[in-house]
Amino acid sequence: MLPQPATAPENHPSDPAAQNSLTVDLATHLPHWEEVYRDLHAHPELAFEERRTAAVVASELARVQGWEVTEQVGGTGVVAVLRNGDGPAVWLRADMDALPVREETGLAHASQRAGLMHACGHDVHVAALLGTCRQLAAHPDAWRGTVVALFQPAEEVGRGAQAMLDDGVLDRFPRPSVVLGQHVGPLPAGLVISRPGIVMAAADSIRVTLHGAGAHASTPHLAVDPIVMAAAVVLRLQTLSARLAPLSPSPLLTIGALHSGTVPNVIPHTAQLLCSLRTFDEQTRESTLDDLRRIVHAEAQAQGASREPDIDLYDSFPPTVNDADATEFLLRAITADGTRAHVLTAPLAGSEDFGRFGVAAGCPSVMYHFGGADPAGFDADAIAALGRGALPRGTVMNHSPHYAPSDRHAVAAGIRHLLAAAGAWLG
Numbered sequence: 182m183l184p185q186p187a188t189a190p191e192n193h194p195s196d197p198a199a200q201n202s203l204t205v206d207l208a209t210h211l212p213h214w215e216e217v218y219r220d221l222h223a224h225p226e227l228a229f230e231e232r233r234t235a236a237v238v239a240s241e242l243a244r245v246q247g248w249e250v251t252e253q254v255g256g257t258g259v260v261a262v263l264r265n266g267d268g269p270a271v272w273l274r275a276d277m278d279a280l281p282v283r284e285e286t287g288l289a290h291a292s293q294r295a296g297l298m299h300a301c302g303h304d305v306h307v308a309a310l311l312g313t314c315r316q317l318a319a320h321p322d323a324w325r326g327t328v329v330a331l332f333q334p335a336e337e338v339g340r341g342a343q344a345m346l347d348d349g350v351l352d353r354f355p356r357p358s359v360v361l362g363q364h365v366g367p368l369p370a371g372l373v374i375s376r377p378g379i380v381m382a383a384a385d386s387i388r389v390t391l392h393g394a395g396a397h398a399s400t401p402h403l404a405v406d407p408i409v410m411a412a413a414v415v416l417r418l419q420t421l422s423a424r425l426a427p428l429s430p431s432p433l434l435t436i437g438a439l440h441s442g443t444v445p446n447v448i449p450h451t452a453q454l455l456c457s458l459r460t461f462d463e464q465t466r467e468s469t470l471d472d473l474r475r476i477v478h479a480e481a482q483a484q485g486a487s488r489e490p491d492i493d494l495y496d497s498f499p500p501t502v503n504d505a506d507a508t509e510f511l512l513r514a515i516t517a518d519g520t521r522a523h524v525l526t527a528p529l530a531g532s533e534d535f536g537r538f539g540v541a542a543g544c545p546s547v548m549y550h551f552g553g554a555d556p557a558g559f560d561a562d563a564i565a566a567l568g569r570g571a572l573p574r575g576t577v578m579n580h581s582p583h584y585a586p587s588d589r590h591a592v593a594a595g596i597r598h599l600l601a602a603a604g605a606w607l608g
Contacts, residue, residue, distance in 0.1 A: 195553035202323040203305045203316050203600040207593075212310040214596065217241065222585070225279030226299040228335035229344075231257040234277045234307065238332045241311050245318045248330075251353070255345030259332040263317060268326025271606050273599060274535060275306035276336035285582040301579045305553055305586050307332060309363070309595025315582035316323075316600055324607035331538070339384070339498040342537040351542055355483055359507055360546040361602050362535040363595060367576050368552030368567065369487045369549065369559045370590035373515050373598060375405035375549035376525040377505035382459040383466060384498040384532035389414070389454040389477055390491040394486075398446040407452035408441045410484045414454065415439065417476045421469065430527050432460040432469050437554075442532050459530050461500065463496035470494075497533035504545030511547045514605030515598055526570060530581075553591030 203302040217237070220531035226234055235252060238259045242248045249262045257277070284291050291300045310342030314330050316479070369376065391414070393407030409442070415436050434456060447581055456473070460466040479488045512522045539546025563573040577583045 187195060188330050200607055203604050204322050204597060205320065207312070207316060207596060210312065210315060211247045211593055211596075214308045214592050217311060218304050218308035218588055218592050221307055221537075222288075222299045225292050225295050225299045225304070226277075227281065227297065228338045228341065228437065229256045230272035231277040235259050235332065235334075235533070238307060238311065240279075244507045246314050247318045248314060249322075254353075255334060255341060257346045258341065258345050258348075260295075260345075260350060261330040261332075262354055263313060263328045264358040265317075265321050265327070266325045266533065268324070268328040269606050270329060270412065271582065271603050272329045272331055272357040272360040273310055273330040273603060274360065274362040275310035275335055275537065276305060276333045276339070276341065276535075278306055278335050278337050280337055280580065282580065282582050286585045288585055289418055290588075298582065300581060300584050301337065302586050302591070303336070305365045305591045305595055306363065307370065307470065308592050309312060309599060312592065312596040313599040313603070317603070320532065324463050324604060326607045327477060328603065328607070329354050331462060332525060333375070336534055337534070338496045338601075339534045340496070342534040346537060346541050356540070357542050357544050359504075359544055359606055360535075360539045360542065361511070361535070361549045361599070362546070363552045363598055364533070364543040364594060365553035365591050366550045367578055367584070368550070368562075368571065369553055369554055369556040370509045370552045370587065370594040371556060372521050372523065372552040372598055373512070373549050374523045374525055374551075375503065375508055375547065375594040376510040376528070377503050377513060379461055379500050380503045381501035381529050381531050381533050382498075382549055383463075383470075383500040384458070384459055385459060385466070385470070385494050386496040387454075387456040387470075388491075388493045389456065390456075390487045390493075391452045391488065392486050393448070393450055394448040394454070394487045396448045397563030398448060401448060404448040405487060406447075406448050407450065407484050407486075410486065411439055411441060411452035411454055413484070414480050417480060418456075421472055421476075430461055430530070432458065432465050433470065433530050434458050434473070459532060461470075496568065498534055499536055499540070500528075501533045501548050502537040503547050504539070504607075506545050507545035508549075510605060511549065511602050515549075515601045518597065520598065520601070523567070523570075547602075549552045551594055553589045553594065555590050562583075
C-alpha cells in the first residue's frame, strides 16, 4: 500500500472525478495516437537530428486549438503552452530521440532507417504527450492553470535538457510549479513504478584509448599489442565491484565496446574501450573513476605502452531525484485513477537528463516509469516477480533490438497516466 502524505502539496487538489473527466472521449481518438506512434517508430532520428519528429509534433499541435507552439528550442526541441486561467504551471516532458540500433522486432511498423531504432520507447512518450495535449485542450472545464509541453531532443546523449535550458526555456515560457516526466518500460500496461529521492542513477560514458606499437602478426615481439592490453584492462576492471566497500546500491561499470584493428595479420597501434559508469552518489562516482584511471594507467605501464592512455568522460547524466511529497502525491493520483503503483525500494540503474529541469527551476520534479506491454503476456509467476521488484527471466529490455512497446496498450497507458498526474495538480 502506498504511504499517505499528511497533507497534499499546496494548490494541488486531488479529485479523481476531475482527473477522469479529462479522458471522457479519449477512446475515440486513441487510434490516431496509436498511428502517430507507429509512424514515429518507423522513422527514428538520432539526438539533435529529430527534425521530422519535431515537424510531426508541431503539425499535430497545430490541429489542436489553444496551444502556443514554439519550434527549434534547444536545437530541435518543441515547446507548447496552453493557458487556462489561474493556477499552477505544470511542465510535462517527452523525449524524442532514437538510438543507433538495428531493429529486429519484425513489426509491420519497424524502422525504415537502417541502423536506427526507437529502442527506448521515446516514440511512445511523444505520442502520449500529444494525446494528453489534445485531451487538455478539449476539456478546459476540468482543470485550471497552465500546461507547458516539452518535446525534448537528445536525451540519449544526456545533452537535450541542458540545450533547452541554455536556449532560455525557463525565461521564454511560464516557469514551472512542478515538472513531470514518464518513461515506458517492459512492464504490463496498468503498472507504474517510482520512488521518492534518487530514482535513477548518475551516468558517465568513458572513452579509454590505449596506445601500443603496431607490427606484422608474424613479429609480435616487435610490437606492443594494444588488444592484449585492452583485454587485460577489461578483466581488471571487472574486479572493481569485488573490492568496493559494501554499498546499497553499488556502482555499475560496463564495457560496452572494444575497437581495435582491421585485419587478422596486423597488430594495430591503438585500442579503444567505451565504458558506462552508473553511480548513486558523488563520492562513489569520484572514487570509482579514480580506480578506473589507476588500473588503466598501471596496465599500460606494465605492458610498455608507447604513451600514456587517454581517458575522456562524455555524455554525463546527473542522478534523477524525485521530490518526496510530489512523488507521494503523484502516485496517489495515479492509483486513484485505477492504476497499480509499486514504490521501488532502490533506485533504477538507468539514467535520465530529465532532472535538470526541476533543478534549474528550483521546483519539485517527478519521474515515473510505466508499463507498455500487453498485460496478457504476464502470468502469475511474472506478476509475483514484479511484486518482488524483479523482472521475469527473458524480459526484453529497453535498448534491445527486439524491444517495442505495444501500440494498443502503451500509448493509451501513457496518456492516461499523464492526464491523472497533471490533473492532480491542475484539478
